Amino acid sequence: MIENRPIITFLSHLFLIFGILIIAFPIWITFVAATHDAVRMVQIPLPLLPGDQFFENLKETLTRGMKGASAPPVGFMLLNSLIMAMMIAVGKIAISLLSAFAIVYFRFPFRMAFFWMIFITLMLPVEVRILPTFEVVANLGMLNSYWGLSIPLIASATATFMFRQVFLTIPDELLEAARIDGAGPLRFFRDILIPLSRTNIAALFVILFIYGWNQYLWPLLITTDQSMYTVVMGIKQMLDAAEQSPDWHLIMMTSLLAMLPPVLVVVLMQSLFVKGLTETEK
Amino acid sequence: MADIELSNVKKSYGATDVIHGIDWHIADGEFVVIVGPSGCGKSTLLRMIAGLERITQGDIAIGGQVVNKLEPADRDIAMVFQNYALYPHMTVYKNMAYSLKIRGVGKQEIDRRVKQVAEILEIGDYLRRAPRQLSGGQRQRVAMGRAIVREPSVFLFDEPLSNLDAKLRVQMRLEIKRLQERLGITSVYVTHDQVEAMTLGHRLMVLNNGHVEQLGTPIDLYENPATQFVAGFIGSPSMNFLDATMGERGQSVNFAADASLGLSGDYSDHEGKTVTVGLRPEHLEIADPSQPHTSLNVQVVEHLGADTLVHGAFSQDALELTVRLKGVQSFSRNEVIPLSISPQNVHLFDKTTGQRL
Numbered sequence: 001m002i003e004n005r006p007i008i009t010f011l012s013h014l015f016l017i018f019g020i021l022i023i024a025f026p027i028w029i030t031f032v033a034a035t036h037d038a039v040r041m042v043q044i045p046l047p048l049l050p051g052d053q054f055f056e057n058l059k060e061t062l063t064r065g066m067k068g069a070s071a072p073p074v075g076f077m078l079l080n081s082l083i084m085a086m087m088i089a090v091g092k093i094a095i096s097l098l099s100a101f102a103i104v105y106f107r108f109p110f111r112m113a114f115f116w117m118i119f120i121t122l123m124l125p126v127e128v129r130i131l132p133t134f135e136v137v138a139n140l141g142m143l144n145s146y147w148g149l150s151i152p153l154i155a156s157a158t159a160t161f162m163f164r165q166v167f168l169t170i171p172d173e174l175l176e177a178a179r180i181d182g183a184g185p186l187r188f189f190r191d192i193l194i195p196l197s198r199t200n201i202a203a204l205f206v207i208l209f210i211y212g213w214n215q216y217l218w219p220l221l222i223t224t225d226q227s228m229y230t231v232v233m234g235i236k237q238m239l240d241a242a243e244q245s246p247d248w249h250l251i252m253m254t255s256l257l258a259m260l261p262p263v264l265v266v267v268l269m270q271s272l273f274v275k276g277l278t279e280t281e282k
Numbered sequence: 283m284a285d286i287e288l289s290n291v292k293k294s295y296g297a298t299d300v301i302h303g304i305d306w307h308i309a310d311g312e313f314v315v316i317v318g319p320s321g322c323g324k325s326t327l328l329r330m331i332a333g334l335e336r337i338t339q340g341d342i343a344i345g346g347q348v349v350n351k352l353e354p355a356d357r358d359i360a361m362v363f364q365n366y367a368l369y370p371h372m373t374v375y376k377n378m379a380y381s382l383k384i385r386g387v388g389k390q391e392i393d394r395r396v397k398q399v400a401e402i403l404e405i406g407d408y409l410r411r412a413p414r415q416l417s418g419g420q421r422q423r424v425a426m427g428r429a430i431v432r433e434p435s436v437f438l439f440d441e442p443l444s445n446l447d448a449k450l451r452v453q454m455r456l457e458i459k460r461l462q463e464r465l466g467i468t469s470v471y472v473t474h475d476q477v478e479a480m481t482l483g484h485r486l487m488v489l490n491n492g493h494v495e496q497l498g499t500p501i502d503l504y505e506n507p508a509t510q511f512v513a514g515f516i517g518s519p520s521m522n523f524l525d526a527t528m529g530e531r532g533q534s535v536n537f538a539a540d541a542s543l544g545l546s547g548d549y550s551d552h553e554g555k556t557v558t559v560g561l562r563p564e565h566l567e568i569a570d571p572s573q574p575h576t577s578l579n580v581q582v583v584e585h586l587g588a589d590t591l592v593h594g595a596f597s598q599d600a601l602e603l604t605v606r607l608k609g610v611q612s613f614s615r616n617e618v619i620p621l622s623i624s625p626q627n628v629h630l631f632d633k634t635t636g637q638r639l
């Protein structure tokens with residue numbers, strides 16, 4: 001729509017700026033809080049402008065953790081989060097690609113039944129099946145391990161469904177040309193399907209990485225060992241554990257650090273991400 | 283190099299029979315065309331030869347070996363698809379090299395073959411490009427190149443020119459013909475376009491609803507169509523079909539009221555029978571009014587430059603008839619022109635079975 005009425009332009013900008021302010025203000029407060037020392041943070045009014053303690057706070061959070069808090073240094077938790085998020089994202093993509101491949105390209109008994117079974121798991125996220133899943137993970141001895149953190153979150157109906165749609169748009173002639181060229185199923189999968197789904201894989205990676213990174217309830221449940229804490233649940237531990245009033249400057253610094261990797265992933269993969277969501281031509 | 287032998291080949295999808303038992307021997311080095319209207323089963327038949335479609339019944343042998351159970355890759359064939367089916371994420375070079383790479387051909391040998399074929403097809407300049415950066419005609423060449431580098435014993439083409447514009451189609455048609463003559467590889471070509479079929483094939487199979495209507499050389503099909511279907515399918519504009527009755531001793535055919543045409547063959551068995559008469563538009567001529575003739579009431583005139591198409595009503599029953607005359611000729615509407623046709627160009631078909639009499 002092309003309109004050239006100044007009043008509308010003005011109003012729409014006003015509206016957008018207002019929206020951005022609402023989202024950005026808490027982030028700004030987080031940033032400001034992360035740049036002051038403990039003393040300033042308990043005085044009223046709370047600061048609205050940055051202080052000079054940014055690098056001190058950064059160093060302290062990353063390496064030492066919090067006094068009296070039952071959480072390991074944040075650097076350590078960041079690493080745990082990273083490993084978990086990567087395992088979830090990569091695992092989900094690998095499993096979904098393979099199951100979509102099976103469902104689209106192979107004729108086997110009960111193919112559609114399997115497809116619907118996968119589809120129905122959409123209704124069963126971890127939160128719903130948390131007790132039985134915990135039981136299974138505990139019995140398998142996977143509490144306090146990276147496997148325990150990631151495997152129950154890996155099976156993904158959404159991603160399987162998405163790759164199925166992608167594969168369905170790939171013309172049959174490509175499969176036939178590949179068969180005539182002598183490519184077996186796995187070769188076709190590797191040489192044709194994966195490269196053609198590249199942008200979709202990237203888009204999904206961004207979404208799934210953030211999904212994995214932001215997991216809160218599940219890690220909280222299955223990690224009792226501090227060395228397995230992830231940063232998102234770690235923030236909560238920091239709040240609880242302090243006997244004195246919470247170290248807001250360090251907690252806010254941790255929040256800031258926890259926000260960073262998803263932002264990096266989005267920024268770095270932005271162009272592929274947008275292509276993957278909008279591209280239709282094959 | 284190989285011949286192809288089809289013995290009683292049938293195909294059904296569930297209860298629907300699509301191909302009804304075809305026997306055909308295609309000689310080594312021959313260029314044959316399967317032609318027929320859309321949906322008659324041409325692609326199905328070709329895809330059975332390729333191994334992309336299971337054979338319901340019968341045998342297909344390539345080079346003397348029955349290939350019914352072989353994967354497409356093991357049949358020593360190459361196929362060119364209507365929409366080219368190039369791998370969109372690979373360069374032209376990689377598209378052409380892919381099958382060789384899978385078969386474990388050495389890098390240098392691949393390079394030599396790809397470059398050689400690229401030169402034949404004049405696509406050497408595009409080897410580093412992706413398919414989407416090519417025009418339709420160039421993609422078509424790459425698709426052919428991909429087939430040729432494999433040096434197969436059989437080429438299969440499924441309407442490879444349908445996606446090109448008319449001018450390019452004529453040009454590529456000629457190139458395919460030259461290429462096939464040069465390489466001498468047995469080729470099976472599928473098309474619904476009778477002009478393509480006539481110009482390309484050494485021999486044609488006219489397919490209709492999964493049945494073979496006729497097998498033969500292009501001239502054979504044109505001059506002696508075995509059925510009314512073939513007669514109507516081959517030739518452009520199509521043959522005129524008119525209902526008529528056989529005259530005395532089968533020496534002429536009489537149209538309802540006033541008109542009749544003389545015949546050259548011996549049709550004495552058919553005296554009094556109702557038949558379908560086939561007259562090619564290009565065989566009808568303007569007659570000398572003093573000689574025996576029939577007449578045409580002109581309705582529409584189309585000028586093609588080299589030819590003039592005259593559509594009109596024939597005899598008092600106003601039977602629709604098209605005549606193709608050489609050069610530019612002008613007639614006015616409702617003008618009556620005298621027409622004649624030489625007796626050996628009158629085709630007769632059984633009115634119920636459509637078989638040639």
Ligand SMILES: Nc1ncnc2c1ncn2[C@@H]1O[C@H](COP(=O)(O)OP(=O)(O)O)[C@@H](O)[C@H]1O
Pocket residue numbers: 295300318319320321322323324325326327
């Ligand atoms: N997979 C299929 N299942 C059922 N019918 C099919 C299938 N593929 C083709 N057919 C039918 O077989 C007939 C021949 O198809 P095809 O060989 O593609 O015709 P064409 O001569 O146009 O290439 C058509 O009537 C089509 O509907």
Ligand SMILES: [Mg+2]
Pocket residue numbers: 324325326441
């Ligand atoms: Mg077809």
